[in-house]
Amino acid sequence: MKKITLLFIAILFIYSCERKESSLIDPTTDDDINYFIWHGLNLYYLWQEDVPGLADNRFANFDELYTYFRIYRSPENVFESLLNRPEDRFSVIVDDYIALENSFQGINLSNGMEFGLVQYKNGSTNVYGYVRYVVPNSDAVAKDVKRGMLFNQIDGNQLTTTNYGNLLFGNSTNYTIGLADFNDGNPITNGTSISLTKSEIQENPIAISKVIADGDQKIGYLMYNQFARNYDSQLNAAFAYFKAENIDNLIVDLRYNPGGSVSSATYLGSMITGQFNGLLYSQEVWNDKVRRSNPADRFINNFTNQIRNTDANGNVVLQESINSLGLNKVYFIVTNGSASASELVINSLSSHIDVALIGKTTRGKQVGSITLYDSENFQRTGANLNTAHRYAMQPLVLEISNKDNKNYPQGLIPASTDFPGVELGENYGDLGVLGERSDPLLDRTLIYISTGAKSFSSKSSFYNFDEIYDSKLATPASDYMFVDVKK
Template sequence: MKFTRLFILFIALSTLISCSKNENIPTDIEVQTFVWKGLNAYYLWQGEIPDLSDRRFSADQQLYSYLQGFSNPENLFESLLFERGVTDKFSWIVDDYIALENSFEGTTETSGMEFGLRTFENDPTKVYGYVRYVVPGTDAENKGITRGMIFTQVNGTALTLANYRSLLFSSSTSYTIQLADFNSGNPTENGTEIALDKSQFTENSVHTSAIFDEGTNKIGYLMYNAFTPQFDDELNAVFANFKSELVTDLVIDLRYNGGGSVRTATYLASMITGQFNGDVFSKQRWNSKVEEASDPSNFINNFTDQINNGIVNQPINSLNLENIYFITTGSSASASELVINGLVPHINVKQVGTKTLGKYVGSITLYDSPNFNKTDVNPNHNWAMQPIVLEIVNKDGNNDKDGIEPTVEFPEDYGNLGVLGDRNEPLLDRTITLITTGARGVFTPQNTYFGEEISNSKLHTPTSNNMYVELK
């Protein structure tokens, strides 16, 4: 999404209160002032919030008096959101935009153990963790953590609904997990402890890829864990390999992919296809102020044959496929759903796993600067916002707000997760069966002990389940 300086200037000037650096903003509310102005200009539901109306304040001092009623920027931000937790579930504000930017690039403080958290089958107040995957090159890999491991204690304390946040997501850079045996969803400790250390690490979102020969089908497989522009060239290189190996079918594993860049999502869709270059992939809906101030073409994302993300500039390796298969779970969200939904009007899309999250809104990063971008940022603080500013639909104007139902329902079995990228991993095996036989089948649970999924490690990073466009 590209914005001209004229468009940004129009939005800035369309607010009642100007964004001039020279205005005399009281120092105790300069962050609050930034919050109000940014939401007034860009928030998707600006027209639904009376306190964000352009007519709410007739003079600067009225606005400042209002803002001084909020003790901190976060309280103000939350008060201005539309139906928080119901309609707007995904806007957020941070006091350290550097950490936010690092997270967009895949850099977080982590041990490298990515995990889900579920309740016990026989006691919903008790919680256990299961390892989804391990990031290569991290402390978790060095310590022998592997996919499928179960843990029930942290630092000697049993995990519960009341304490899992403080035990697993505190500022501490080290912790010890106690492993357990699955025991039909009611894990029992086995006496093994592993100490883990967190450090700043950049995860390559291209986790693993493989090619399988299945009779007349040559099936490419890619596990892709985030739409991270920094790794667009690695993503393109995987497709170059698929292309050179003449794959006939493709499985993209998005089961743990919570989203990321809309631009990268468009690149991925263009790699899968290629025959629709220049055609509409998706469309964005912004608030009326933004839409009235810009050329409608600014809100269209088109298939492309070129990566140009400010990091690399290279031709896209396209497969020109007519069929595509995705693996999804409830952790597949935003940009993951965008790729699936955006391809539906163009090619045959099939999906194995469970229903996706249902998140079709996106955000931009707003900084405290005259144009809300990172030029001439206020040096007095590091606050930034990531408010929801757009809803995204496919070429036909559709999305699935409640999540996309799979073609073949096939949940993960937490007692037998398998090895990611291995031919016999249960969800991949089921997808290959769909490709080679066309059989959808009926899911018959081998076990009834699924409990409830309550959280996962990625949800506690600054960019969890995020879909964003770049503000320029």
């Protein structure tokens, strides 16, 4: 995989102990953080040229910069003031980069109940949650939480559009869900409650890999819930299984996959195909500063036949041949929960093979980020890493497209001109079992593969509403798509 080399550019300022010597102000930790935010965005932010506050000549010296940013109440406010909103919907800053790094590996503080939140059908501000799945070895498993359960209360309080954030994603590690019955999209409490406790757990994103016999066809089914680099080998093993089974078709279920590593996304595309080794898979556009400081081939990602992952110091931690299927068509299950790297795989493959989508329009995140730390080279291993805080930035630094220079900022639409398939949402009243035909989305995909039919059975006819939030969006990794960097 090509990797972007972080720049060592001194624009106005030199990052070292000399900062104090060139300033009349003795900088506080907050001053250091504010300078880190401005400097990192000035160098790497995708829209740097469009934000007046990030102009190279914005500040004449350190004192001017420190004084200016002291008018803001927090580093988060400083960061927000320098973003190109509303076009930039996804850049974030975190106050604990260790939690962010863990989240990229599937490690989060969680009770193991992954869920979506839906507004009531009656148009009120009431909200209910539906359990998508439960993470193995979690408290939710121990408490017998199941996919398809509905809940509308937390600690006895009705969920609404204004309180769900505090009730579900606040500082408390414990809460009690009040279960509910579907009631035609306006759930009513049924008197059952379950108390859940959050702890640090790690989720294997390869949730299901199996072969489904459908008539005379063998169809591979992969449910993949995050593009996590530390699980690339397990993903490759799943494709070794599909290859050994000599499958006829493949379904990749990305309905709950918010994204992750661009390198893992490239590996997945190479596993599905194999006949395009070395050809262009995706291409990136960075700001002018980065483009001028890197060779052109740093901005392209090619199909590959090798997984080669390195750590922050450049040491190889995984190298193995990719198990490729050589397919000319693939089927994806998607929803609004499918974002960034999920969309990248679909879009990139669509330039080379036939791609069908079953589900709902994806989120529309064709931009990617890098993690910037407060050190000389903005890396965790960089010199003079500021140990007085744990702030890190995940700013958008690139836009990514397929080999035909196409991407879809409004999302990928099933059953559209570009992506044939079936438009169908989750049946919140009857979700079925993931990986089984009782799951309406999987059932419709299998029917579409065998018959090409787009019509719905009575089982699939139901009220469908867009979700307003989900548990994965509340994790530090959220819906980021990120590229690897090297020293």
